[in-house]
Amino acid sequence: MKIASLPERWSKFLLAQPETAMDYQVVAVTLRDGRVIEDVAIVHHSLIGEVRGHGDIPFDPQDITDIRITHRRWDFQHQITGRNPAAI
Template identity: 40%
Template sequence: MLRLSDKYTQSLLAQPETGMGYQVADVTLKAGLKFRGVTIVNAEYVTAVQGCKGIPFTEPEIDKIVVTHEKLTP
């Protein structure tokens, strides 16, 4: 689990939830790598990245977070 700072939480709080208490987003890193299907709980915690074990990035690596509300596949 990765806790996000106010740098991202304020923006996430201003956007609608995908479901009760969570958002699904795309996260683009400064290096250009993009992760789709990122689950963010309570606009503060990255809890899962679709197709990955664990969270494969740290907050300083993040360039942007875009809420997409995409449906996740099992």
């Protein structure tokens, strides 16, 4: 599993938003092509740590046109077998 960095614009936006829990936010992202990707875990307001149900991040962070905080919780650090929680 790769971790991707958000563009600085979105990192600054998330820094000013409430956290879902300590050091992370769960969001929905809208992409340039109109797709909406739900349940994206953002760690430290700047890293895409995981997307629920995906082994990898299924989009390019540069394609994000909108981020909506959802706070939908799930145990994202343990969702994928073999995931190293220390990696985030």
